[in-house]
Amino acid sequence: MCLIFRKISNFDRGILHRLLVDGYSFDSRWQKRFEPDWIEFDNFFFDNLGIADKSGFITTLNDEPIGHISWDPRNRPEYVAIGHNCIASRYKGNGYGKIQLQEAIHRILQDDAKKVIVTTNSRLVPAQHMYENVGFKLHQKRENKGDAAFSGEYIDYEIII
Template identity: 70%
Template structure:
């Protein structure tokens, strides 16, 4: 099993959207609540390949794309924020998400003078465990009373550097 991390621009438009659709396919409410955001994210990265290749990548297992992660560096040196981070359903539970996250952190750490990395997620996902396993600390928990309340409270994490 060969796991690699490839440039987003090496793939066709729609791959980020498809991976998010697959990664959240365990509950159709995710699609109902976030599909438009997923499409916008995919469009943004494919309309801005220079940003895509500096601020994200696709995780590939034996030639097949199985996940992706991206980040927003615009608030440097105060912080970089991790954005979408997903692994296709078939590949969850095998450590690929943690390896993907660690690769992203290693790339983000190349920014000189960076003070912290932040990320937000929901409590009803595996993601909190993944973030904590690589050193993120829970900063705050916020009540989720919106249309996506099924996803649980919002969790804000940070990794001080």
């Protein structure tokens, strides 16, 4: 296993979107609901590579992109919010998402944040376990009344640094 975390700027536009489509392919409702947001996210990072390379990276396994993670540092030093934390479907269940998250937290620590926050959904049980295993604590649960209610309630986690 040779995991390497690479700059987003080392890849072509569309890679973030493609990985999100793949990572959520277990339920087509995710893509139907969020694809415009995923495309916008991909375009924003590739239009702003300085931000992309400072606030995210792509995880590769033997030179193949298998996932990515990003974070929003604009509320630093109070907190940094994890955005997408995505692993391609065929690589899920191998601990790569946890390793990717740990690397992101390590990088965020270098940026003087007091805490890191993340939100997931109640139907994404493996994500909940991963966040808890890395040290995140449940902060609150919120009802999801939007058009993505199929994903269950929101679960907010935080880790105090």
